[in-house]
Amino acid sequence: MAKKIIEVDEVVVKFAGDSGDGMQLTGTQFSDTSALLGDDISTFPDYPAEIRAPVGTVGGVSGFQLHFGKIVDNPGDFCDVLVAMNPAALKANIRWVKDGGTIILDTDSFTDKNFAKAGFQQENLKEIYQDFNVIQAPMTTLTKETLVNSGLDNKSMVRSKNMFALGMVYCIFDRPLNYTEKFLDKKFVKKPNIAESNKKTLRSGFNYAVTIHAMPSYRVHSSNSLEKGRYRNMNGNTAAAWGLLAAAEKANLPFFLGSYPITPASEILVEISLRKDLGAKSFQAEDEIGGIVTAVGASFAGNLAATSTSGPGLALKSEAIGLAVITELPLVIVNVQRGGPSTGLPTKTEQSDLFQALYGRNGESPVPVIAASTPSNCFDYAFEAGKIALEHMTPVLLLTDGFLANGTEPWKIPSMADMPVIKHKIKPKGEGEYLPYKRDPETLAREWAIPGTEGYEHRVGGLEKMDLTGNVSYVPENHELMTKYRADKVQNLENVFPELKVEGDEDADLLVIAWGSTYGHITTAVRELNKEGCKVAHAHFNYINPLPKNTADVFGKYKKHLVCEMNLGQFAGYLDMKHPKFEYHKFNKIQGLPFTVVELKEKFKQLTGKN
Amino acid sequence: MSDNKYTFKDFKSDQEVRWCPGCGDTAVLMSVQKAMAELDHKKEDYAVISGIGCSSRFPYYMNTYGFHGIHGRAGVLASGVKTANPKLSVWQITGDGDALAIGGNHFIHEIRRNINLNILLFNNQIYGLTKGQYSPTSLFGQVTKTSPYGTVEQPFHPGELVLGAQGKFFARTIDTKVKETTDILIKADKHVGTSVVEILQNCVIYNDGAYNNITSKETRDDNQIWLEHGKPMLFGKDKQKGLIVDGMKLRVVHLSDRISEENILVHDAHEPDPSLHLALINMRVGLGFPVAFGIIRQVEAPAYDQLIEQQIEEVKSKSKIKNMDDVLNSGSTWVVE
Ligand code: SF4
Numbered sequence: 051m052a053k054k055i056i057e058v059d060e061v062v063v064k065f066a067g068d069s070g071d072g073m074q075l076t077g078t079q080f081s082d083t084s085a086l087l088g089d090d091i092s093t094f095p096d097y098p099a100e101i102r103a104p105v106g107t108v109g110g111v112s113g114f115q116l117h118f119g120k121i122v123d124n125p126g127d128f129c130d131v132l133v134a135m136n137p138a139a140l141k142a143n144i145r146w147v148k149d150g151g152t153i154i155l156d157t158d159s160f161t162d163k164n165f166a167k168a169g170f171q172q173e174n175l176k177e178i179y180q181d182f183n184v185i186q187a188p189m190t191t192l193t194k195e196t197l198v199n200s201g202l203d204n205k206s207m208v209r210s211k212n213m214f215a216l217g218m219v220y221c222i223f224d225r226p227l228n229y230t231e232k233f234l235d236k237k238f239v240k241k242p243n244i245a246e247s248n249k250k251t252l253r254s255g256f257n258y259a260v261t262i263h264a265m266p267s268y269r270v271h272s273s274n275s276l277e278k279g280r281y282r283n284m285n286g287n288t289a290a291a292w293g294l295l296a297a298a299e300k301a302n303l304p305f306f307l308g309s310y311p312i313t314p315a316s317e318i319l320v321e322i323s324l325r326k327d328l329g330a331k332s333f334q335a336e337d338e339i340g341g342i343v344t345a346v347g348a349s350f351a352g353n354l355a356a357t358s359t360s361g362p363g364l365a366l367k368s369e370a371i372g373l374a375v376i377t378e379l380p381l382v383i384v385n386v387q388r389g390g391p392s393t394g395l396p397t398k399t400e401q402s403d404l405f406q407a408l409y410g411r412n413g414e415s416p417v418p419v420i421a422a423s424t425p426s427n428c429f430d431y432a433f434e435a436g437k438i439a440l441e442h443m444t445p446v447l448l449l450t451d452g453f454l455a456n457g458t459e460p461w462k463i464p465s466m467a468d469m470p471v472i473k474h475k476i477k478p479k480g481e482g483e484y485l486p487y488k489r490d491p492e493t494l495a496r497e498w499a500i501p502g503t504e505g506y507e508h509r510v511g512g513l514e515k516m517d518l519t520g521n522v523s524y525v526p527e528n529h530e531l532m533t534k535y536r537a538d539k540v541q542n543l544e545n546v547f548p549e550l551k552v553e554g555d556e557d558a559d560l561l562v563i564a565w566g567s568t569y570g571h572i573t574t575a576v577r578e579l580n581k582e583g584c585k586v587a588h589a590h591f592n593y594i595n596p597l598p599k600n601t602a603d604v605f606g607k608y609k610k611h612l613v614c615e616m617n618l619g620q621f622a623g624y625l626d627m628k629h630p631k632f633e634y635h636k637f638n639k640i641q642g643l644p645f646t647v648v649e650l651k652e653k654f655k656q657l658t659g660k661n
Numbered sequence: 662m663s664d665n666k667y668t669f670k671d672f673k674s675d676q677e678v679r680w681c682p683g684c685g686d687t688a689v690l691m692s693v694q695k696a697m698a699e700l701d702h703k704k705e706d707y708a709v710i711s712g713i714g715c716s717s718r719f720p721y722y723m724n725t726y727g728f729h730g731i732h733g734r735a736g737v738l739a740s741g742v743k744t745a746n747p748k749l750s751v752w753q754i755t756g757d758g759d760a761l762a763i764g765g766n767h768f769i770h771e772i773r774r775n776i777n778l779n780i781l782l783f784n785n786q787i788y789g790l791t792k793g794q795y796s797p798t799s800l801f802g803q804v805t806k807t808s809p810y811g812t813v814e815q816p817f818h819p820g821e822l823v824l825g826a827q828g829k830f831f832a833r834t835i836d837t838k839v840k841e842t843t844d845i846l847i848k849a850d851k852h853v854g855t856s857v858v859e860i861l862q863n864c865v866i867y868n869d870g871a872y873n874n875i876t877s878k879e880t881r882d883d884n885q886i887w888l889e890h891g892k893p894m895l896f897g898k899d900k901q902k903g904l905i906v907d908g909m910k911l912r913v914v915h916l917s918d919r920i921s922e923e924n925i926l927v928h929d930a931h932e933p934d935p936s937l938h939l940a941l942i943n944m945r946v947g948l949g950f951p952v953a954f955g956i957i958r959q960v961e962a963p964a965y966d967q968l969i970e971q972q973i974e975e976v977k978s979k980s981k982i983k984n985m986d987d988v989l990n991s992g993s994t995w996v997v998e
Contacts (some may be wrong), residue, residue, distance in 0.1 A: 082993060085995060086995045088997055107839035176871070276997045277996060277997070278996075278998060279996070280990065280994050280995070280996050280998055281689065281962075281994060281995050281996070281997055282841035282989075282992065282995075283993070290962065292988060292989065295985060296985045296989075297986070299984065299985045301941065304745065305742070306741070306745045308737075308741060325982075325988070326972055326973045326976035326977070326980075327976050327977055327980035327982045327983070328982070328985070328988070329973050329977065330968060331745065332746060333741065333744055333971075335737060335770075335771040335779045336766050336767065336863045339734065339737070339767075340734075340737040340740075340766075340767055340770070341729070343731075343737035343738050343741065344738070344740050344741030344744065345732040345741060345768075346730075346741060347710070347728070347737065347738040347739065347740065347741025347742040347743075347744075347745065348741040348742065348744065348745030348746075349741075350708075350709070350728050350738075350741075350742055351741070351742045351743075351745040352745065352746060353746075355741070355745070355747040369731055370731065370734065373730065373731050377728075383968070402778075413697075458925055463990055463994065464753060464988045464989065464995075466984070466985050466986050466989075480906060499750050500746075501705070501708045501726035501742070501746060501751060502726075502746065502748060503705055504704075504705045504706055505704070505705070507704065507725050507726050507727075507728065508727075509674070509704060509720050509721050509728070509729065510722075510728055510729070511720065511721075511726075511727075511728060511729025511730065512713075512729060512730060512731050513729060521676060521721075521722060537906070553933070572840055640873070643875075
């Protein structure tokens with residue numbers, strides 16, 4: 051019987067199992083191998099909320115989804131191939147498999163006991179068999195058979211079964227094994243027996259898939275769309291951390307991060323802690339407030355300083371952000387949004403901190419707010435946040451979210467020589483009198499005098515400052531003047547922020563408006579609809595406060611405006627306040643999950659009257 | 662020692678001092694300015710950092726780099742300044758409310774980290790700036806605006822907290838004792854690590870005379886004992902009283918035929934075991950003891966900021982990564998042709 055070969059431009063694969071099954075590693079290996087072959091890729095890990103949820107339960111399922119092929123902008127809605135290592139993994143993910151998709155099961159794990167733990171019935175399986183192409187592989191048994199002479203104990207043998215699954219999937223997509231083999235050699239360099247056993251199991255899985263005929267075979271049309279150059283996989287948190295470090299290097303300043311661990315932002319602190327080799331200092335404070343206030347202190351002392359957090363932490367930092375506003379010190383606050391309010395959904399994604407970022411402080415307390423829109427451009431926007439902070443002497447709030455933080459995509463590695471110049475406001479030694487609140491007439495940024503510089507001794511603080519001298523002042527007119535200066539300084543950024551661009555059909559009636567991490571899904575939805583002849587345009591915001599100068603001009607070209615966001619309509623409300631002459635339709639999702647391309651297309655079609 | 666390039670006047674800012682006339686803070690300001698003039702740092706290398714409260718206005722009156730922060734956060738603000746720029750001599754000005762109530766968490770953690778800075782804790786046992794509410798050091802039963810029937814809270818004893826947080830340097834002084842305070846501050850600055858100096862400070866408006874039983878002419882000889890490392894623990898008008906250890910406890914004795922100076926405890930501030938330091942810190946007039954002043958504990962240990970700098974040097978010397986381009990190209994990468 052000839053094998054079924056499925057020709058596709060792109061494909062979505064998900065590996066799901068118990069958190070101890072090594073699914074993250076399996077997925078990363080598959081993604082790295084595909085990347086080496088030149089595919090465009092987007093990945094998203096799906097971690098269980100509990101660190102050690104009971105084995106075999108739905109709460110303990112760990113997944114890794116990857117989407118690869120010609121042009122890929124998001125990790126995909128539904129998968130073509132699902133690997134489920136136990137009933138819980140199947141139960142948790144079955145709704146995300148495409149009709150007629152392929153499901154590979156480790157049948158050894160489909161025992162009565164495991165069905166019970168997952169709250170799943172043998173009966174359910176029968177239906178699944180009808181609707182999907184199910185491949186049953188006794189992976190645990192076959193792995194043990196492969197390793198029978200390895201000298202490993204039972205537990206260690208079973209631990210290799212993820213490699214069996216990976217081998218099978220490599221076969222389906224006709225991928226070479228050598229990248230993973232090399233990886234295993236390196237990872238287990240001190241345990242050659244484990245390296246050998248894993249490699250053997252990987253090949254064994256591959257060979258098993260060759261011999262069973264039920265296996266489909268996919269031919270994914272390769273990308274060639276990627277620009278030439280050196281690439282790496284990049285996730286949003288590493289990108290944000292590196293962007294900050296890059297800004298410090300470009301500005302020729304030491305870097306300081308004050309932070310407190312919080313999901314899903316902790317990896318930023320972890321990344322910076324690694325970079326002692328660059329002289330970067332990470333201060334793990336006793337709380338969120340300590341995180342930001344040490345950073346304000348470091349900024350006063352002449353470092354490029356930053357703090358990283360998520361929603362609940364941002365709430366605790368509010369007062370200190372105000373301190374950075376009134377002292378007009380450079381500071382970057384990275385807020386990796388998650389589901390709220392309160393502790394909310396720590397491991398899930400949401401865009402509901404927008405109002406908090408814009409307004410969550412006492413007094414008139416303007417702060418520039420920018421947002422990254424893909425995992426890798428967290429690098430660019432973190433760099434940009436550092437640049438704005440240093441050139442305009444202001445705290446800057448960078449919004450990312452759980453989806454960007456943990457998602458990955460191939461990223462063309464930039465060269466530091468090509469990064470924009472950053473000109474900080476430090477007053478060089480020996481240039482006469484220093485007036486702390488004397489401003490650049492154009493940007494309104496004040497000068498920065500670093501402790502240790504002779505002759506520039508001065509005091510700053512949270513009390514209102516007298517214009518020019520910075521002395522404490524209760525003069526009514528002065529307070530109004532300073533308040534306006536602070537507001538204008540931020541508003542003036544519209545003169546340096548890039549203009550808003552439109553993607554998709556320029557002559558469409560419907561303009562889809564969005565910001566932040568929804569970029570990938572919306573881009574795909576708009577591209578697909580455009581191909582289908584449905585006219586839709588897309589304007590995506592990375593600059594939120596202030597808005598790009600041409601915002602109203604762009605909006606004015608379209609008849610209908612639809613704002614899509616993962617909250618109840620905060621950006622729509624903000625736009626309504628800033629540009630009230632347009633009517634904003636809203637499309638909102640608050641499930642801790644990104645939009646799917648399918649639901650976006652539906653909504654866009656509905657509004658274009660094509661439904 | 663000092664080459665006397667500065668006098669205390671060099672450290673006065675042009676801002677008018679706004680504390681109430683007679684406030685103990687004014688004398689401390691003088692002590693700090695004198696200490697700074699005598700120390701070896703350049704004027705531009707001083708950073709005076711505060712939180713919120715009467716004493717926290719301090720930086721405005723100093724002609725140095727200064728930062729008046731937000732309530733409770735003096736400790737973290739100062740920690741950030743020192744960690745980011747370890748060359749600076751950092752002086753944290755804080756009060757009993759700022760450091761022990763709203764900023765209590767930061768206070769214990771900066772001491773635990775042993776960041777090389779000086780904490781001047783102005784203890785007036787009251788909230789002055791907000792006009793007279795009780796503080797975490799107000800006495801049990803003290804009548805204040807917010808405790809009209811007397812507090813029912815036990816006060817913190819700052820020194821106890823410092824030792825509980827593994828503090829390495831603790832001294833106590835009195836606002837009006839400019840000479841002694843100046844001397845202690847110089848030693849505190851020279852000590853590597855977090856140096857906490859508790860200053861008993863009289864708030865003439867809301868808690869006047871809080872320390873009268875310690876500081877008044879009639880009582881001061883009997884109720885103060887000034888400790889000096891290596892010297893016997895003697896006090897009283899003619900130094901006729903002293904401290905001995907009796908069992909596990911301190912006891913006050915009078916010198917006599919039977920008890921000579923040799924029987925009296927000799928102060929060892931450098932003893933790493935904190936037990937005796939704690940006992941000295943906890944002596945109170947109401948318990949029949951004099952209150953201990955001077956440097957009670959001074960033990961050497963590496964400071965946080967030093968360790969950070971060391972670690973950076975070590976990692977730098979070993980790592981192949983020298984700049985951001987190296988970081989960006991590190992790990993697994995591939996080339997698209
Ligand atoms: S209220 Fe008390 S502490 Fe505050 S300035 Fe007046 S006397 Fe000093």
